[in-house]
Amino acid sequence: MKRLESKVALVTGAAGGIGGATAKYIAQEGACVVVADIHDDAGEAVAAEITRDGGNAFFVHLDVTREEEWAAAIGAAVSRYGGLDVLVNNAGLYLAKGCEEASLLDWQNICSVNLTGTVIGTKLALAALRERAKTSPQGSVIINMSSIAGLRGSSIDPLYSMTKGGITTFTKSIAIEFGNKGYRIRVNSVHPHAVETEMAMQYRRTGTDDPAAVETARQAIATSLPIKRVATPVDIAAAVVFLASDEAGFMTGSSLVIDGGATA
Ligand SMILES: NC(=O)c1ccc[n+]([C@@H]2O[C@H](COP(=O)([O-])OP(=O)(O)OC[C@H]3O[C@@H](n4cnc5c(N)ncnc54)[C@H](O)[C@@H]3O)[C@@H](O)[C@H]2O)c1
Known part of the structure; x- marks a missing residue:
């Protein structure tokens, strides 16, 4: 049996890079995948590739900063596939600027995608994730894409590091909140190096x-x-698949580092 058989997953920022590789890997492991991104052509191509290879996927246009687009994307997952088991908050921006060089607009943009997008997605997916968790042996799952820059300082991009640090602690906090509320939703973050x-x-x-x-x-x-x-995108996708699977059933509030030993 495949590791994610009968699961439904939504991956943001899935038109390419880590998100694209993650959507494909999740589909290979048997889940139905909602490929979500702001880049329609590239996102459609990822969904088409999954379908061509025998998997189940469709694309939705989703700007993670927009609440109404989140509601539509989750609604589409539920109406098409019957629910939602796995949310991967992967979409992210990077500035590659020092604090001195970055503008207020840069900060607002990176904050709205990396932080606000993760918060809205978590809030709006909650009802669907809770529903599926009732019948899933190891519950539902949220996986947030952080970075090693969310665990230590970054010499290149301090504002990015601040958003990724926020994702790290938000992940731990909601793992506790949802656990204490009995929701059976595991919440973990992933921390790649370059x-x-x-x-x-x-x-x-x-x-x-x-x-x-x-x-x-x-x-x-x-x-x-x-x-x-x-690291290749598949190195990171493999870790996301593990966290999404029942094999990670005792993991919540964890920060999974995949950095080739960079922080060792
Ligand atoms: N590449 C790395 O070295 C690295 C290292 C650590 C963490 N990460 C994190 O991994 C995630 C993916 O990074 P990547 O390297 O694949 O980047 P990427 O730029 O290749 O992919 C990011 C995706 O997010 C999408 N996106 C951007 N803004 C969006 C929005 N408002 N709504 C929806 N989608 C949006 C883009 O269209 C793109 O498809 C990010 O969160 C990034 O911070 C990347």
Whole structure:
């Protein structure tokens, strides 16, 4: 039996990068997947790839900062697949600017996607997650995408680090709140180091899209890590699948670090 057979999952920011790999991996493990993003063409392509490979998925346009779009996306999951077991709050922005260089608008933008988006999603998915938790052996699941920058300071992006730190403690707090209320919803966060996505490689270390500079940056990251390679989106997706599965049934309020040893 596949690990997520008969589950329904919604993944935000799933048009590419970590979210896209996560949506595909979750589908491979047997779940029906709602692929949610603001980029319609790329999101439709991820859903089409899952369907072509024999899985169940559809795309919804979801800007995580918009409450009414969340309500529509969750409504679509429930009406099409009968409920919601797993919410992956993955959508996120990165600034790659110092506190001195970042504008107030930069802060408001990153805050609204990384923090407000996670809070609205959690609140609006709660009823559907609680409903499915009543009949699921290990309950329903929320997985929040943080970062190692949510566990320690970032030399590159302090505002991003502040939002990811907020996700880390919000995750622990709602794990306690929902646990104490008897909701049977496990809530955990995932903490990658640099992952080989477009965002990370082009801007995180180099501030340029010059291929030679990007490759130099990629090698520098690999060399700096005990594991001697850069993470791929699938490395992170595998951890999300584990947390979504009943194998992680005793985990809530945890911060799962997937960093190649960066913080060791
Ligand atoms: N790539 C890394 O090195 C790395 C490391 C640690 C944590 N993370 C986190 O992982 C998550 C995914 O990052 P990624 O590297 O795949 O980035 P990415 O830029 O490749 O993907 C982010 C996705 O979020 C979507 N998105 C942006 N704003 C949105 C909004 N308002 N509503 C809905 N979707 C929106 C984008 O369209 C995109 O598809 C983020 O939360 C990021 O902070 C990434």
